[in-house]
Amino acid sequence: MLICFGVGNVVLYAIAKERLISSQQAMEQRRALILDRYFSAWEKDVREMLRSLSLSPDIRSMTPARAQSVLSPVYPLAPLRNWRLWKADGSLISHTGIVTNIPLQQIRIRQDLGFQGALQGRFNFQISAIQLGSRLDACLQANQPIYSLTNPAVVDGVLSFCLPLSKLGEDSGLLLLGGEGELGQSGIPVGWIEAHKGKYAGRSFFLLNRHGNLVFPVNSGSRFSHLSLLTPKNVMASPWAPFVDLARKVPPYSGFRRVVVQGVTFYILTLPVSPEWLSVTLIDQDTILAPVRRNLRGLVLAQAITLLVTSMAIALACGRVSRPIKNAGIAIKLISDGNFDVHLPERYPGELGELYTSINETGGRLKELLNQALAHAVTDQQLETAKSIQRSFIVQALPRLDGIEVSAFFDPAYEIGADWYDALADGDSVYLAVADVCDKGVASALFMSVFRTLVRYGLGNMVEQQHSEQSLAKVVSLVNDYMVANHGDTLMFATMFIARFCPSSGRLSYVSAGHEAPLLRRGSQCQRLDAPGPAMGLFPGAVYKLGHVQLEPGDALVVFSDGIIDARSPADESFTLDRLEDLLLTMAEHLTADQIANEIRSRVKAHMNGASQFDDMTLMVMRVVPT
Structure with missing residues (x-):
C-alpha cells in the first residue's frame, strides 16, 4: 500500500503539474493579451486625442x-x-x-x-x-x-x-484589470516579482520601449515607478537586466518560453504593443505549482496518517479493513490516470473516512482546474457571435446608379473592429460614408453601432424631407452634439467622411469630421479633399463646413481609414499616404472601382508581408464611368 500511495502520488503530481502549467500559461496569455490590447488602445486614444x-x-x-x-x-x-x-x-x-x-x-x-x-x-x-x-x-x-x-x-x-x-x-484602466492583490488559480493572492529587492517569486507585467526604459503600468504607488527613471544603461546594470535581455531575444507571439534566471525557473511571454513598446509577462514556476504542491502535501499527510492507523487496524481486523483500503488504492490510481469523477462513500468513521474525504477533495480540485481551462471555450463562442452581429452592421449590397461604380472592403485588426462604411441611394443621388471609432473591442463596436445608427437616421430624415445638401453638415453636428451630451464622459469619439454625389450634375458635396483626407484621382493628378472639422463626440457645438468639388467622367474618389496608410511592414515602415497616391497614379484609367479597391488591398497586404495588423483597414472607391 505504501508503494501504491507513492507511485500514485508521483503520477498524480506529474499529471497535475503538466495540466496546471498549461492552464496557468493559457490564463496568463489571455491576461497578457487583454492588458496588451488595453494599453495599445489607450496609446492610440492618446495619439488621436492629441491629434484632434x-x-x-x-x-x-x-x-x-x-x-x-x-x-x-x-x-x-x-x-x-x-x-x-x-x-x-x-x-x-x-x-x-x-x-x-x-x-x-x-x-x-x-x-x-x-x-x-x-x-x-x-x-x-x-x-x-x-x-x-x-x-x-x-x-x-x-x-x-x-x-x-x-x-x-x-x-x-x-x-x-x-x-x-x-x-x-x-x-489607462490597466490597474482595474491586473492591479495589486490579484488572486491566483487557488484563490490566494499572488505577489509581484521585485528583482531590485531580490524577490523573484510571483508574477510581473512591464513595458519595455525601444530605447530600453522600463514601465510597470499595473502597479500603483511608487514601488516600481523609480525604475522608470533609470537610463537604459543603468537598467542593463540592474537585477532586471536578464529579463530585459530575454525579452528582446524571445520572438513575439511565440507563446511562453521557459527560462532560468538566478537559479529560478520562469515562464516569459512577449507581445508587441506598438512600434514603440513591447509588453513582457513573467511568472515563476513555483508560483504556478504552489496549489498542487499544497494539495499534494495535504494528501500525503492524510495518506501517512491513514496508513499508520490502517496498519494498526489491519493487525486487529484484517478482513474487515482490507476492502476499504483496496478501494482507496483503486481510487487513487484512477485519479492518477486522469479520471477525476471518482467518488468514495464517506460512511466510514475515523481515519479511513478522512482518507476517503481527502481523495474525493483531491479529485474534485483537479476536476475544477480542468473545467476552468475548458470554460474559456465559451469566451471564443461569444467573440464569434459578436463578430457575426458586427458583420450585419456593414452594408452588404452597395448602391448601383447609372454613371458610377462603388466598391468597398473592411478588414478588422482583431476579432471585433470599430471601423465601418455605409452607402445609401436616393433617387439620382448616392450618399457615402467611411468612419473610424477610437479604440478596439466590444466597447468600441457598441459605440460604432450608436454612431452608425444616428448617422443613418439623420440621412434617412434628410432624404425623406428632401433637404438640400447643406443638411450633411447639420447631420454631423447633430450626431456630435448628441454623443457629447450623452456619452462625453466615456471619451469615445469617431472620425468620419460623409459625401453626397449627383451623377447628373457631377457635383460632390462632403463633410469631414477629423477623418483622413480622401484622394480624388483625375488623369495624371491626385487631389486631397481636405475639410476642417474635429472628430465627433469630443467638443459640444463643433462647427462642420461643407466642401464641394466637380467630378468628371473617369474620376475616382478613394476614401479610407488610417489603418490603410499606417499599415506596417516587418521593418516597421508605414505604407504612407504618399505611397497610396503614387499607386493610384500608376493605375490605368479604365480600371473599375472593384479593380482599384482590390489592387490597393493587395498592395497593402504585400507591404505588410505577414506583419501584425494593429488597426482596422477600411476603404471605399467611387468611380465616375466615362460615357
Missing part, C-alpha cells in the same frame, strides 16, 4: 486665452494628465494644474528630446522626471507638434501632457 486637439484653431493660434478655452474643458476628463502648450522657442503659452518655477521649466523643455522630436513634426512618447511633493517620480510625456495657422508646413509649438508613471495604471 492639435487641429483646433484655438490651439494653433498659440494665444494663451484661446488655448486655455480648449485645455480647461479637457483637463477634468483626464485629471491625472498635466497639459502644457509650448511655443517652438520653449515659452509656456498655456497649462492646466500648478506649474512651479516656469523659467526653469522652459529651460528644461528646450533640452527635452521629446520636445525636440515634436518640433521636427513627430508625435512621440518620452520618459522624464517630475517633482511630486518631496519626491521625484517618473513621468510619461506625450508630445504633439502644432502647425502654424498661416503656414501649415511650419511647426509653431508643441502640445504635451505629463502623466506620472505611478498613475499610468489608473489613467
Whole structure:
C-alpha cells in the first residue's frame, strides 16, 4: 500500500503539474493579451486625442486665452494628465494644474528630446522626471507638434501632457484589470516579482520601449515607478537586466518560453504593443505549482496518517479493513490516470473516512482546474457571435446608379473592429460614408453601432424631407452634439467622411469630421479633399463646413481609414499616404472601382508581408464611368 500511495502520488503530481502549467500559461496569455490590447488602445486614444486637439484653431493660434478655452474643458476628463502648450522657442503659452518655477521649466523643455522630436513634426512618447511633493517620480510625456495657422508646413509649438508613471495604471484602466492583490488559480493572492529587492517569486507585467526604459503600468504607488527613471544603461546594470535581455531575444507571439534566471525557473511571454513598446509577462514556476504542491502535501499527510492507523487496524481486523483500503488504492490510481469523477462513500468513521474525504477533495480540485481551462471555450463562442452581429452592421449590397461604380472592403485588426462604411441611394443621388471609432473591442463596436445608427437616421430624415445638401453638415453636428451630451464622459469619439454625389450634375458635396483626407484621382493628378472639422463626440457645438468639388467622367474618389496608410511592414515602415497616391497614379484609367479597391488591398497586404495588423483597414472607391 505504501508503494501504491507513492507511485500514485508521483503520477498524480506529474499529471497535475503538466495540466496546471498549461492552464496557468493559457490564463496568463489571455491576461497578457487583454492588458496588451488595453494599453495599445489607450496609446492610440492618446495619439488621436492629441491629434484632434492639435487641429483646433484655438490651439494653433498659440494665444494663451484661446488655448486655455480648449485645455480647461479637457483637463477634468483626464485629471491625472498635466497639459502644457509650448511655443517652438520653449515659452509656456498655456497649462492646466500648478506649474512651479516656469523659467526653469522652459529651460528644461528646450533640452527635452521629446520636445525636440515634436518640433521636427513627430508625435512621440518620452520618459522624464517630475517633482511630486518631496519626491521625484517618473513621468510619461506625450508630445504633439502644432502647425502654424498661416503656414501649415511650419511647426509653431508643441502640445504635451505629463502623466506620472505611478498613475499610468489608473489613467489607462490597466490597474482595474491586473492591479495589486490579484488572486491566483487557488484563490490566494499572488505577489509581484521585485528583482531590485531580490524577490523573484510571483508574477510581473512591464513595458519595455525601444530605447530600453522600463514601465510597470499595473502597479500603483511608487514601488516600481523609480525604475522608470533609470537610463537604459543603468537598467542593463540592474537585477532586471536578464529579463530585459530575454525579452528582446524571445520572438513575439511565440507563446511562453521557459527560462532560468538566478537559479529560478520562469515562464516569459512577449507581445508587441506598438512600434514603440513591447509588453513582457513573467511568472515563476513555483508560483504556478504552489496549489498542487499544497494539495499534494495535504494528501500525503492524510495518506501517512491513514496508513499508520490502517496498519494498526489491519493487525486487529484484517478482513474487515482490507476492502476499504483496496478501494482507496483503486481510487487513487484512477485519479492518477486522469479520471477525476471518482467518488468514495464517506460512511466510514475515523481515519479511513478522512482518507476517503481527502481523495474525493483531491479529485474534485483537479476536476475544477480542468473545467476552468475548458470554460474559456465559451469566451471564443461569444467573440464569434459578436463578430457575426458586427458583420450585419456593414452594408452588404452597395448602391448601383447609372454613371458610377462603388466598391468597398473592411478588414478588422482583431476579432471585433470599430471601423465601418455605409452607402445609401436616393433617387439620382448616392450618399457615402467611411468612419473610424477610437479604440478596439466590444466597447468600441457598441459605440460604432450608436454612431452608425444616428448617422443613418439623420440621412434617412434628410432624404425623406428632401433637404438640400447643406443638411450633411447639420447631420454631423447633430450626431456630435448628441454623443457629447450623452456619452462625453466615456471619451469615445469617431472620425468620419460623409459625401453626397449627383451623377447628373457631377457635383460632390462632403463633410469631414477629423477623418483622413480622401484622394480624388483625375488623369495624371491626385487631389486631397481636405475639410476642417474635429472628430465627433469630443467638443459640444463643433462647427462642420461643407466642401464641394466637380467630378468628371473617369474620376475616382478613394476614401479610407488610417489603418490603410499606417499599415506596417516587418521593418516597421508605414505604407504612407504618399505611397497610396503614387499607386493610384500608376493605375490605368479604365480600371473599375472593384479593380482599384482590390489592387490597393493587395498592395497593402504585400507591404505588410505577414506583419501584425494593429488597426482596422477600411476603404471605399467611387468611380465616375466615362460615357
